[in-house]
Structures are given as structure tokens and as C-alpha cells.
Amino acid sequence: MRSEAHLPDGTPVVIRPLTTDDGDELKRGLEHLSPASAYRRFLGTPPTLNGTTLKYLTDVDHINHEALGAADPKTGHGIAIARFVRSTDDPTHAEIALAIADAWQHRGLGSLLLDALAARARAVGITTFTGLVLADNVAMLKLFERLGPTTHHPAGAGTVEVTTDFLSIR
């Protein structure tokens, strides 16, 4: 399921589902994320990546929990992660989160990864993504909007819960 793709500027990237071998690279990526990006991703302090947390984040079943990683083929290092976790209340819904390495942001990688994540989600019967996002996170709000019509509900502490039904996308 490894695929090669290109950013709009032609830069190649490799996208593939995470495996349990990716723990060290995940840790490395989080350590290199700027405090501002980490705050936007985790809406606070990032988690401590101990064995239990790393196992949860990498030992995914690809059906109820998917995590796609992007890597720079020049270095082999991870540069982004997109994840969905299916809702236990409604199996057609999943919560998503993305984190793109700072140097790779605003270059179309989030859009690329989200499309790949949505395709994976559709394949396992998920049609709606939700996410808790800082209300001023314009890039993430735009990512939701490009999937389909969105609804926003204020969720306190400067956040909004965004929902988008992406049934109609390719």
C-alpha cells in the first residue's frame, strides 16, 4: 500500500500506512515539530511518547484506526502523519488529526494526505470526518472544507468541532 506522490511543486513524497516499526520515527517527528504546530495538533501539551502510547499510535488495525505517514524519499525521514479513529457511537464517523512537519507545511502535503486518508476511510465504510480544531487554524479548516460541506460547532477554549461528509469525493 506504499504509494509515491508529488506535491504541486513537483517534490516527490512517499505515503504508506504506519507499522509498529515506525515508533522511533514518530517520536523523532514529534520532537522536531515546532511548539506552535504541536499545540495546534494536540490543543495543548503533546503526549509523552512512552511504550504504551507509541503502541497505540503505530499498532493500528487499518479498519477502525488508520494512520498514514508521508516520508521524504531523499532522507527516508517521516514528514507527516494523518490519522482517523472510528467513532464507537456511529461507525460511519471517524475523528481525524494531521501533523505536517513545519518545513513541509503549506505545500499541499496536508491536502494530499487527507485525500489518501479519505479514500482509506471510504473503503472501510466511513463517510464522515470530525475533528476538534482551533478556531483560527485556517489551514485545517480549509482541509475539511475541500472534502465536502462542513458544519462547525463551538467547543470551548477557542476550538470548534468540525464535521464533513465526504461521500461525494473520488
Ligand SMILES: CC(C)(COP(=O)(O)OP(=O)(O)OC[C@H]1O[C@@H](n2cnc3c(N)ncnc32)[C@H](O)[C@@H]1OP(=O)(O)O)[C@@H](O)C(=O)NCCC(=O)NCCS
Ligand atoms: C493544518 C495542516 C495539517 C495543513 O497542512 P498543509 O500541508 O500545511 O496544508 P496544505 O498545504 O495542503 O493547504 C491546505 C489549505 O490551507 C491553506 N493554507 C495552508 N497553510 C496556510 C496558512 N498558514 N495560512 C492560511 N492558509 C493556509 C492552503 O492554501 C490550502 O488552501 P486551498 O485548498 O484553498 O488552496 C498543517 O499546517 C499542520 O500540520 N499544522 C500543525 C498541526 C495542525 O494544525 N494539525 C491540525 C489539527 S488536527
